[in-house]
Amino acid sequence: MKIIGAADFKLEREVEMGTAEHQETVRRIIGDVRQDGDAALKRYARQFDGVEVDELRVGPEELEAAYKSVDAGFLAALRQAAANIRAFHEKQKRTSWFDLQPSGTMLGQIIRPLRRVGLYVPGGKAAYPSSVLMNAIPAQVAGVPEIVMVTPPATAGTHGIDPHILVAAAEAGVREIYRVGGAQAIAALAYGTESIRPVDKIVGPGNVYVALAKRAVYGAVDIDSIAGPSEIVVLADETANPAYAAADLLSQAEHDELASAMLVTPSRALAERVQAEVLRQLETLPRKSIAAKSVADYGAILLVDSLADGVELVNKLAPEHLELLVAEPLELLGAIENAGAIFLGAYSSEPVGDYFAGPNHVLPTSGTARFSSPLNIDDFVKKSSVISYSKQDLLANGEAIMTLARHEGLEAHARAIQVRLENEGGGRGHE
């Protein structure tokens, strides 16, 4: 992990997603599913997953068996995490409102849950129960009545769907699960097949085919944002424990060779100690090769002149995860403009948020924290405006409305007002 002056650091961020060949494959798969429905899903299960799928939907007996097969300690931890996630997202809920005016006009905003949401869950090693909770619970808390999960029927080394995933889904309120993965699963959720009714929105992580398929069906349905490689920035002062900082950087680096872990600090002493700790801790990690490559390619220790300069740099980086490993984290919080999740102080290690505390771990990556937010309740609701205009207000304001419409050359707009003024008000409106 190189130590470099912040001034010499150049931010590179453009991520290309998939080749033309990937795109063509995805286009073809979506077309097949739209044409052949379930038959196409079963064909692709044979081709890609090496599995004969008779029944696409997972039955209650399979769910029961899953509960019996998972470890009690895992289930207890999962349930506590689910309760914490639910409690946090409950606080994001909002209600419809109406504004009644003395003139008789009522204006308002209705907030309603989406009707049907699809959750993609990858198979194999990337099948994370925590991700099932983080994607499904906000939908459940938002009041979405139908949450549908799709996940590959099997992948190399596994047989069937991982029971931990099934249990996490059940705990998160998912009642409808299909064994289908890849671009074909996204196509089924977007356009429907004989077995799977289409949804209004698709969320959840996936490989490049899944990501490209989500992008392709966007418009027919809504999608969540497509995540880039994960990132952490640790902003630390000389009071930080170097072992904590290094461990947190490595927890990010082990995700993916493309993951980015950076320390920003005004303290050269800390920089050097963290650098040494990273090397030391790296040695015994099971995912050492991934973490080492991530650290070498996308890791850095950036020296800044002051914590204030560090905050400025953080706002430019707009990291997915930000740890404030400083003596007075609250004093910096108000100046942090761009970050997905902010972890304050020595005990708020990133994994606390990844798994347990309650806030969502689906966060804006690649600098999009400048304009995007953690997955939250608002992602699973829609709003409608309501206008109940009174006769009194129409008579009083009809002339102004017509003035604006006519200025824009939209005479039929003006006449929709005029026909009412002539009929209701005797003439052209107020006075």
Next chain:
Amino acid sequence: MKIIGAADFKLEREVEMGTAEHQETVRRIIGDVRQDGDAALKRYARQFDGVEVDELRVGPEELEAAYKSVDAGFLAALRQAAANIRAFHEKQKRTSWFDLQPSGTMLGQIIRPLRRVGLYVPGGKAAYPSSVLMNAIPAQVAGVPEIVMVTPPATAGTHGIDPHILVAAAEAGVREIYRVGGAQAIAALAYGTESIRPVDKIVGPGNVYVALAKRAVYGAVDIDSIAGPSEIVVLADETANPAYAAADLLSQAEHDELASAMLVTPSRALAERVQAEVLRQLETLPRKSIAAKSVADYGAILLVDSLADGVELVNKLAPEHLELLVAEPLELLGAIENAGAIFLGAYSSEPVGDYFAGPNHVLPTSGTARFSSPLNIDDFVKKSSVISYSKQDLLANGEAIMTLARHEGLEAHARAIQVRLENEGGGRGHE
């Protein structure tokens, strides 16, 4: 306008956006602006707008002149509309919150305005002051400190920027205006040039080049949804005034030959009277040819068996605008699941909302009201999660967090907890 049974109506909704040639043009323009900056903007102004642009930024003297040139009645109407829009959007504002737990943990959600937002305003006949208000005021109310407007330097038949647009921008709190239009303006907002600093989000309507450019820069910046042709559904019972219904349908139809205006009613008598009224009112409309083509191609009167069936059809259509021209509109409101803006009763003609009442006229089109919302304050803010975990909670829950991390094969995540438990707690946390 054909009267047809709802059962015989087939919903066609797929909209292709732009040809490969359009896309190639846009790709080239964006590349040019990224490479040549201001020089490219001025070159395209010459080529596309036929204008030599010396100074890209609009100066204060031009704004002053604009105020002097607009009609007093227009200005008064515009100001009242702006006040109403501001008042409605103020009610959408939310504050950051923190949840302090007895264990010493603090969780929260910070809500902050975006720093810099770009607003595209088309030139020529599509330069709508109302659209400037509807896009800029929510950003202003959200607290966005920098709102930047771009608009073509001129188009056929106009010289310079329409003063009404300048005045609307000033009323809506826009302090930075550049004379640049088309895909090149979108590229400048996304990537910046010598004169124009990049923004975090781009909103506002535009032609196919603008829409394709917005889609192309998405990721580098955020964009609003790309609007399809405008739509209205009027759900009416036998008590509706046929002249009102017809006028409202035509106000939508005059927008665009692709606009869609539909009446849904269980009353054949009303259907026939509205059909006759549409023909009668169409005769004297200045934009008769546009409205007539819209009505012929995308207009319909759909007969349903009951108002309840009408509501069900409306939910499938998920219209941008919905009027409830019925005796008891409030009784239907609770069953309407999908609609951008809902207008209740005889006095809530759609133009009341388009121009004046306060709710936004930027609404989800093409059935996307199933999952999208009117433009609102949430579109101009971002959230950050905050986790300040206490030592007590880390010691109590560390074991559970490690269980979940290790189950997912992420040992470095577990060790980030473990290093703290070993250092702070004496051992592995709670027994």
